[in-house]
Amino acid sequence: MLRIRSRCSRKHIVSCIVLVALSCRVVFHSWKTPVQNQDGVVDFQDTQESRMAAVVNRSTKHVFQYTEAANIETTRKSENKKEKESHWSTLQLSKKTQLYLYSAYQDLRQEMKNVRILGLAPNKYKENLQCILVDDSGTLIYSDAVLKQNKENWNLPWSSFFFTCPIKDGFKPSLVTLVQAQDKAGNQTVWKKVVSNDENMKSRNLTGMSVCVKPLHNHHDRAVWVLEFIEFYQLLGANHFYFYNHTIGPQVAAILRYYEEKNIVTVLSWDLPVKTKVKIRNEGQFTALNDCVYRSMWKYKYSAMVDLDEYIIPRKFDGIPSYLDTVSATNLGSFIFKN
Secondary structure, eight states: EEEEEEEOOOGGSSSEEEOOOEEEEEOOOOOSOOOOOOSOOBBHHHHHHHHHHHHHHHHHHHHHHHHHHSSSHHHHHHHHHHHHOOOEEEOOOSSSSSEEEEEEEEEOSSSSSSEEEEEEETTOOOOOOEEEEETOOOOEEEEEEEEEESSSTTSSSSEEEEEEEEEEETTOOEEEEEETTTTTOOOOOOEEEEOOOOOGGSSOOOOOOEEEEOOOTTBOHHHHHHHHHHHHHHHHHHHEEEEEEBBBBBHHHHHHHHHTTTTTEEEEEEEOOOOOTTTTTTTGGGHHHHHHHHHHHOOOOOEEEETEEEEESSSSSSHHHHHHHHOTTTTEEEEOOOO
């Protein structure tokens, strides 16, 4: 299943309408045994797909020339260094209780302004927590944290959580942390930087689309998959891609670096602090996808959450954004495409 999210107003943020787009066809490719014609171009029966595949094929040759010329050992060392520069912070609330925090974003879309912290907590965690927020002048404010767990966690010990911190109008926090109720910030407090969004976002005419990909893991090194994915979605209207590096191989690392240099791709470290599929579902993918939405929602009109083997092919439009513009409305917050 693939999801496309667009920003929606506060009025409809809770009950956004889900639209099953029957006029779109979702194509799932394995890319294991591509059929090629005499010119070496992937051959599809559909004319539009054939034209797109020809462009992807030419781009593939160009990128692999770059990759072959790159020093793979240097790339591997660079990626290892990135993995050490963790975004994850361990918040030790007590001797027996700890949380893991990844990022924090100021959200001004609702009447009640807030800061949302994205992180991990034990399954069904319900402790009373307080947020401590500080602005650039050093002013501190306290607010009661609202916890929301992502329920799709296979009942494993850890789960993705939202920690929401209400703030008053006019207060612009630069740092935030969590403490147990009635506690104060101390020397060991872990602070997360608050990423502020554009206060005038609603008046901006956002366009384009970002693509969010769940964390790459198991030393993922299927270079052709990644390359074709990026090239094909650019043809479909994607402007930027967000990848989360749990563990990737040297070939994929070189390809992602190529696109990073062109400002097409952002790669974020994802050295998950708990063991995936044993302690948490699928590399904590829901925290990554939510982080991607918050990173891109002030820059692009749409955000697509897709896997590397999932492709949305509009039948009658050149790209995905142009199609969504024809069915979008102020009361629509997300689209689900089913095959």
